[in-house]
Amino acid sequence: MCKKFENKTIEDSSAMILGTVLAQIIPILFQPILKRVYTPEQFGAFDLYYKILSILVVIYAFRYDIAPILPKSNKKSIDIILLTIVLCFINSILSFIIIHFFSDKVINIFNIDHNYYKYIYFLPLGVSIFVINSALGNYITKLKNFKGFSKSRVIRRCSEGVSQLIFLGSGIGLYIGDFIGNLFSTIYLIKKTKVKENFNENTFSKEDMKNIALEYKKIPKYDLLPNLLNVFSMSLLTFVVVNKFGITENGYLELANKLLVLPASIISVSIGQIYLQRTTEILEGNLECIKEIKLITIVASICSFIFFLGVIIFSDRLIEMFFGQAWLKSAELCKILIISSCLTLVISPMGRILIGLGEFRINSIWQISKFIIVYAISTLEHRNIYEYLYLYNFVISILYIIYFIIIIYKIKVFIKVKRI
Numbered sequence: 001m002c003k004k005f006e007n008k009t010i011e012d013s014s015a016m017i018l019g020t021v022l023a024q025i026i027p028i029l030f031q032p033i034l035k036r037v038y039t040p041e042q043f044g045a046f047d048l049y050y051k052i053l054s055i056l057v058v059i060y061a062f063r064y065d066i067a068p069i070l071p072k073s074n075k076k077s078i079d080i081i082l083l084t085i086v087l088c089f090i091n092s093i094l095s096f097i098i099i100h101f102f103s104d105k106v107i108n109i110f111n112i113d114h115n116y117y118k119y120i121y122f123l124p125l126g127v128s129i130f131v132i133n134s135a136l137g138n139y140i141t142k143l144k145n146f147k148g149f150s151k152s153r154v155i156r157r158c159s160e161g162v163s164q165l166i167f168l169g170s171g172i173g174l175y176i177g178d179f180i181g182n183l184f185s186t187i188y189l190i191k192k193t194k195v196k197e198n199f200n201e202n203t204f205s206k207e208d209m210k211n212i213a214l215e216y217k218k219i220p221k222y223d224l225l226p227n228l229l230n231v232f233s234m235s236l237l238t239f240v241v242v243n244k245f246g247i248t249e250n251g252y253l254e255l256a257n258k259l260l261v262l263p264a265s266i267i268s269v270s271i272g273q274i275y276l277q278r279t280t281e282i283l284e285g286n287l288e289c290i291k292e293i294k295l296i297t298i299v300a301s302i303c304s305f306i307f308f309l310g311v312i313i314f315s316d317r318l319i320e321m322f323f324g325q326a327w328l329k330s331a332e333l334c335k336i337l338i339i340s341s342c343l344t345l346v347i348s349p350m351g352r353i354l355i356g357l358g359e360f361r362i363n364s365i366w367q368i369s370k371f372i373i374v375y376a377i378s379t380l381e382h383r384n385i386y387e388y389l390y391l392y393n394f395v396i397s398i399l400y401i402i403y404f405i406i407i408i409y410k411i412k413v414f415i416k417v418k419r420i
Contacts, residue, residue, distance in 0.1 A: 015146040015147045015150055018150060019147065019149070019150020019151055019153055019154055020150055020153055022150075022153075022154050022157075023150070023153035023154050023156065023157045024157070024262050025262075026154065026157040026158055026161055027157050027160065027161055027258075028258070028259075028262065029161070030161040030164065030165065031255075031258070031322070031323065032322045032323060033165070033168075034164060034168075034174075035255070035323045035324065035327060036323075036324060037168055038171075038173075038174065039248075039251070040248045040251025040252055040254075040326075040327075041247055041248045041251055042171060042174070042251070043174075043251040043254045043255070044242070044246075044247040044248055044249070044250035044251035044253075044254060045113065045116040045119075045247055046119075046174040046175065046254075047238055047250055047251070047253075047254040047257075048116075048238055048239075048242055048247070048250065049116070049119055049120065049122075049123075049175065050178070051234075051235035051238045051239070052120075052123065052235075053123060053126055053127055053130065054231050054234075054235060055228065055231050055232055055235060056091075056095065056123060056127040057127055057130050057131055057134070057231075058224065058227050058228045058231050059091065059224075059228065060087060060088050060091045060092075060127050060128065060131045061083075061084040061087045061088055061091075061131045061135070062087060062219070062220035062224055063219050063220055063223045063224045063227060064080055064083055064084050064087065064135070064213070064216065064219060064220065065084045065131050065132075065134040065135040065138065066134070066135075066138055066219065066223070066355075067080045067135075067138070067216045067219055068080045068081055068135055068136075068138045068139035068142060069138040069139065069141055069142040070142075070216065071142075074142075074143075076212065076215075077139050077142060078139075078195065079208055079209075079212045080135065080212055080216065081132075081135045081136065081139060081195060082209070083209050083212055083213060084131060084132060084135040085132055085135075086209065088127070088128040088131050088132060089128070091124075091127075091128075092124035092125065092127070092128045093124075095123060095124040095127070096121075096124045099120055099121060099123065099124070100121075103117060106120065113247065116171075119171075119172065119175045122175045122176075122178075122179060125179060126175075126178060126179050126182070129179065129182045129183050129186055130182050132186055133152075133156075133182050133185055133186045133189065136152075136186060136189035136190065136193060136195065137149055137152060137189060139189075139193055139195070140152070140189060140192060140193050143193065145192065145193075148189070148192045148193075151188070151192075152185045152188050152189050152192070153185065155184050155185050155188050156181040156182060156184065156185035157181060158181075159180050159181045159183075159184040159185075160177045160178060160180060160181025160182075161177065161181075162177075163176055163177035163180040163181065164176075164177035218358075218360055219360075221360075222360030222361055222363070222364050223355070223360055223363070223364070225364065225367075225368070226363060226364035226365075226366075226367030226368055227367065229367055229368055229370070229371035230367045230370060230371065232371060233370055233371040233374040233375065236374055236375060236378055237253070237257075237392060238250055238253070238254075239378075240378045240388065241253055241385060241388075244382065244385075244388070245384070245385045245388075249385055252327065252329045252330045252333060253330075253333055253385075255319075255323065255327055255330040256330040256331075256333035256334045256337065257337075259311075259315075259319075259330070259334055260311070260334055260337055260338065260341040261341070293353070293411075297346065297350065300345065300346045300349070301346050303345070304342040304343075304345045304346050305342070307342060307345070308338055308339070308342050311334050311335065311338045312335060312338065315331040315334045315335060316328065316331045318331075319331045319334075332386075333385075333389060336386065336389045336390055336393055337389060337392075337393050339393055339397050340392075340393045340394075340396035340397045340400070343396075343397050343400040343401065343404075344396070344400055346404075347400045347401075347403055347404045347407075348400070350403075350404065350407050351363060351403070351407070353407055353410075353411065354406075354407060354410060357410060357411075357414055359410055362406060362410065366399075366402070366403055366406060369399075370399050373395060373399065374392070374395065374396070377391055377392065377395055
């Protein structure tokens with residue numbers, strides 16, 4: 001049960017935010033070195049790789065990796081994690097076959113330079129460890145061990161950064177660092193949640209796998225396609241820039257996105273998890289948690305406004321100071337995308353509320369609509385990258401305002417029904 005929001009919210013939010021802030025700041029601290037060693041082209045290629053990875057992350061476990069937080073029974077949560085591991089194993093084999101035997105088609109689809117294609121072989125293992133890490137992260141959140149969740153994120157970023165420094169100057173360093181970071185974080189979560197001991201104690205048959213998959217079939221049914229389209233619509237920005245304006249331009253965009261996504265990631269990962277957990281308690285009848293959701297949203301809005309001012313006023317000087325004059329173009333791109341980034345910062349984590357309320361269908365409709373609209377503007381002709389990004393910023397801003405209205409409406413409807 002929730003305690004008074006002054007105490008419980010601050011305690012949980014502080015644990016999540018502190019760890020997640022560190023997890024996002026740590027890679028930024030490595031960037032001044034990395035940006036002077038790796039070229040914009042290399043970062044552009046790695047960003048393309050990471051966007052492909054993000055799409056496959058949604059597919060590999062059919063979104064069952066978000067489910068461990070839902071069951072009341074810990075055994076069912078463990079069963080879901082096992083199901084996730086099995087699905088990752090199967091899909092990693094299929095991915096390797098596709099990458100190896102259909103290389104020409106993969107290169108054409110994603111416009112990958114032949115010099116960088118060899119790094120695509122990291123995808124099967126990279127995606128699998130990422131998805132398993134996600135499942136364990138949701139399980140440790142279910143156990144309300146917010147400090148453990150945050151620490152796992154810090155471990156990931158530290159080991160990632162150190163690995164990239166060890167392989168400094170080698171094109172493969174960025175890819176190895178990403179994999180090692182997720183691997184170390186996963187090992188920590190396995191120890192912290194004592195999942196290994198539960199695996200040994202519980203039997204898990206094909207029948208159990210089938211039953212647990214059917215029990216939570218609404219997740220892949222309603223959440224898989226919209227999230228796939230959502231990730232693809234976000235990745236579409238990279239795909240369009242690479243295809244129309246070149247991989248080097250994508251390198252500048254990668255830095256701009258990294259700086260803009262920093263606060264959004266802090267809010268989305270930390271506060272998003274708390275939104276989902278508090279919504280679960282609201283479903284159990286504790287409407288006092290509504291106060292906590294309001295408080296968190298206000299705090300996120302204040303942070304967003306401060307960030308907006310910081311980007312507009314200081315982005316040029318800060319980028320030149322920390323990353324070098326060669327990266328000043330990234331500051332221009334930051335200013336173009338700042339409004340949509342701030343709206344995403346506040347509204348995106350609130351999407352967990354719809355998940356918690358079981359509004360998978362409404363969430364699906366919005367995600368699909370977002371994908372269709374973003375895809376439509378990508379098919380238009382644009383004279384340069386600036387023209388395209390101005391239009392993209394405007395469209396994303398409008399879409400997230402609509403999303404916010406939907407979430408508020410659904411919360412009010414639920415409260416009205418609950419009080420009758």
